[in-house]
Amino acid sequence: DAGITQSPRHKVTETGTPVTLRCHQTENHRYMYWYRQDPGHGLRLIHYSYGVKDTDKGEVSDGYSVSRSKTEDFLLTLESATSSQTSVYFCAIKKRDRQETQYFGPGTRLLVL
Amino acid sequence: AQSVTQPDIHITVSEGASLELRCNYSYGATPYLFWYVQSPGQGLQLLLKYFSGDTLVQGIKGFEAEFKRSQSSFNLRKPSVHWSDAAEYFCAVGEGFTGGGNKLTFGTGTQLKVEL
Helix, strand or coil: CCCEEEECCEEEECCCCCEEEEEEECCCCCEEEEEEEECCCEEEEEEEEEECCEEEECCCCCCEEEEEEECCEEEEEECCCCHHHCEEEEEEEECCCCCCCEEECCCEEEEEC | CCEEECCCCEEEEECCCCEEECCEEECCCCCEEEEEEECCCCCEEEEEEECCCCCEEECHHHCEEEEEHHHCEEEEEECCCCHHHCEEEEEEEECCCCCCCCCEEECCCEEEEEEC
């Protein structure tokens, strides 16, 4: 257990609506990540953070923004949700080990109608 | 750019039979390699990882994987599958530590079905 919670766990929203997903960790890890999981694509990195207010883009960052004002929270925002953003979103943290191991939260299932 | 290929989308095995899930990667340097398992509706659980040293790594739940640099492979094996092993399995490759945050690239997954 990596002490990661995600909220909400399920959300249904309408196209054009802003949506914010929250990832919360309790172990003070520096690195946090947001991935999306879609059938046939595995997991793809959206954004990641390497410290408070330090973030960078992943491979599928268009349409998403992130913020990290506290070590423990990493927020993912869909400014104007689209149906193509229907997905399962996973947050991950990287522990301080040599193997760069990432541990994942339980996921948020988002449906955009 | 790094990439991971899991050529088998679905695999079905009988309970008690052996299992091998294939993973091939593309990465210029020495890779960090991982296998994760995902049960339906759940998050990803780390099975095992390779960083350096012994090319045969042991993981949880009786799984092992062998790193073969010459074949760019990191196949997952289990000598005797249990019905509870039915899940989706993901191979991933990570960039070496850069100081700016590592990134994992995942394969598309292999869905394992276990027949009783």
